Amino acid sequence: NAGVTQTPKFRILKIGQSMTLQCAQDMNHNYMYWYRQDPGMGLKLIYYSVGAGITDKGEVPNGYNVSRSTTEDFPLRLELAAPSQTSVYFCASSRTGASSGNTIYFGEGSWLTVV
Amino acid sequence: AQKVTQAQTEISVVEKEDVTLDCVYETRDTTYYLFWYKQPPSGELVFLIRRNSFDEQNEISGRYSWNFQKSTSSFNFTITASQVVDSAVYFCALSEAGGHGGSEKLVFGKGTKLTVNP
Numbered sequence: 001n002a003g004v005t006q007t008p009k010f011r012i013l014k015i016g017q018s019m020t021l022q023c024a025q026d027m028n029h030n031y032m033y034w035y036r037q038d039p040g041m042g043l044k045l046i047y048y049s050v051g052a053g054i055t056d057k058g059e060v061p062n063g064y065n066v067s068r069s070t071t072e073d074f075p076l077r078l079e080l081a082a083p084s085q086t087s088v089y090f091c092a093s094s095r096t097g098a099s100s101g102n103t104i105y106f107g108e109g110s111w112l113t114v115v
Numbered sequence: 116a117q118k119v120t121q122a123q124t125e126i127s128v129v130e131k132e133d134v135t136l137d138c139v140y141e142t143r144d145t146t147y148y149l150f151w152y153k154q155p156p157s158g159e160l161v162f163l164i165r166r167n168s169f170d171e172q173n174e175i176s177g178r179y180s181w182n183f184q185k186s187t188s189s190f191n192f193t194i195t196a197s198q199v200v201d202s203a204v205y206f207c208a209l210s211e212a213g214g215h216g217g218s219e220k221l222v223f224g225k226g227t228k229l230t231v232n233p
Contacts, residue, residue, distance in 0.1 A: 042206055042223025058220055097219040098210035101148035101167055104221060106160035
């Protein structure tokens, strides 16, 4: 029953540091996503991937990088962390994409604070 | 452009009351999908329901029901006989089939925080 697994769950970063949020799914889904949720707001798409080796930008990609070397894993890299990146990050996956109406399943979230 | 509006920021009810959460959407596509997700205090996002634009039938699942009306671009969610465990933030979301440059994303409303008091 693992579904989408994210690590770490909580992290405090100093301004300028870098880190990688890990995400893995065991549902053999082709599509994977990274969203961020700011207080009192809905989720916004950072990056997504339609399969291994293919990634694309979402609404708010600046300051982030992703890679998709396997179907299962979709890490999100924060380079030169800034206070504006303080947020809750959600990894998600779906069998096919949002544009085909497939349900997107979310991980439990990673709370990141940049100080 | 896609847009989802949840005008109710917070709702507080007493247990056993019925409560309706409103969701109004905007899209230029004729094919689109609507979702509701629940985010309990523990923070995870739980999928509740998906509805496509060609299926206007209302749906009931236990104490939950959903009313989809294309004429008013609304997809409202009603909890009957609310319980304390229903306390959560509820998000309505929209995805488009891509006829107008849609990308692979869900567009979320800002959420409605529901508090059910004992």
